[in-house]
Amino acid sequence: MTWLGEHFLALRSAARQLGSHPLGSLLTALVIGIALALPAGGLLLLDNAGRALGETSGRPxxxxxxxxxxxxxxxxxxxxxxxxxxxxxxxxxxxxxxxxxxxxxxxxxxxxxxxxxxxxxxxxxxxxxxxxxxxxxxxxxxxxxxxxxxxxxxxSAWIERLHAMLELGRQTVMLLAFLLASALVIVTFNTIRLQLLTQRAEIEVSRLLGATDRYIRRPFLWQGALQGLLGGFIAWALLGAMISALSEPVARLANSYGAMFTLQRPDALQVAAMLGIVAALGLLGALLSANRHLRLAD
The missing domain is CATH 3.30.70.3040 (Alpha-Beta Plaits)
Incomplete structure (x- = not known):
């Protein structure tokens, strides 16, 4: 079997495993989505705040x-x-x-x-x-x-203050993002660990039949990546709901200052980056968990 075929089988196995426990998979994805939506929403709001202050204060x-x-x-x-x-x-x-x-x-x-x-x-x-x-x-x-x-x-005095405040906000959000990313890796690590313990007997049989650690580990890596990707889609939906809820109050506030302003939604590149990052975090958590379990099982 080709390398691509092996990964396709591992992907299908991971998707089937997630579908066999829909409630647990959904709850894990919700945790990941909410944790990801917090820093992503913070960065998006900071970008919109900088654009709004720049428009209402005039050009320096x-x-x-x-x-x-x-x-x-x-x-x-x-x-x-x-x-x-x-x-x-x-x-x-x-x-x-x-x-x-x-x-x-x-x-x-x-x-x-x-x-x-x-x-x-x-x-x-x-x-x-x-x-x-x-x-x-x-x-x-x-x-x-x-x-x-x-x-x-x-x-430009107000510009310097604005840049300083926005930079402080971005640094704070990035620190929060790092902490939440670590939490996402831990959540995925624990999820995959429980899955590995559940399938311990199947793993032992596979090893007796000559399966390598790479072959055994592959479906769990895909499962971690898919779990993270599902959480990323939930985070994207939460961001969209948040922007929709805030758009009208923000527009009314801007109109009170005689300005026209609308909240910007994340573009396609930002969404792709968010999905890629959370899938990579899920993959990392699954990799750490699978490597640790297989090493202890030797």
Missing amino acids: EISIFMNEKADRAASDEIARRLDNDPRVASQRFVPRDEALKQLAESGLADVINDLPGNPLPDAFVVMPKGEDPVLFNDLRETFAGWPEVAHVQLD
């Missing part, structure tokens, strides 16, 4: 203030450099007279009228390509070294 900008004595030629040179910088998404020149007019319209007209002249410099409002704090710091250092630039002001 960089303000470049020119020297008071800088002429229009110097401003044109800065505009040319900004247009040629691949890290800049857009730039807008704000003449000093326009800036003073905007300041007066904001309610400070009486104060401005008492000034002897216009104290405001020409400025540029720059929109970078991205919201990475490292990108903002690099651009600030670049802009500060240009001629006739007096000051560069970043609007």
Whole structure:
């Protein structure tokens, strides 16, 4: 028999074994699915939270203030450099007279009228390509070294705080995921161990007939992988139900802030990764359990 045929027979045996105990298999899959849905849902909610905060808070900008004595030629040179910088998404020149007019319209007209002249410099409002704090710091250092630039002001403090909070949340969820992954391996280990003890007599007979440990172990490995895969599908269903339940309250909250926001569901790649990981964890638990049992049975 070919290698593929042997695995097909082992897969069929594992599926038949799971089907022979439907309630126990379902309960084990539910435990795996709930344990997997917790970190997966946490990461999904963190991604949605970061996207929501980014949309409601607006895009961060960089303000470049020119020297008071800088002429229009110097401003044109800065505009040319900004247009040629691949890290800049857009730039807008704000003449000093326009800036003073905007300041007066904001309610400070009486104060401005008492000034002897216009104290405001020409400025540029720059929109970078991205919201990475490292990108903002690099651009600030670049802009500060240009001629006739007096000051560069970043609007990225809230971005740094947001990234720090989201990173803390992700690290916490990843730690939880590691602990739950260990629990999944233990659950599968114990399930396969009980199955091995139940089939002890069959295993001894198979060995007497010349079956190798690899042949004996193969169906149990498939059983662990299938058990994990079933738990992964349950976790996917739980995530879908959670998103459906939260979509309407989240949309109402976003509308109260004048924003349009919907929760994003996991894409096909994320679902495939989740199923692959949980199947691998089930396989690992089954492998550890089968190896230990067969070694003790020698």
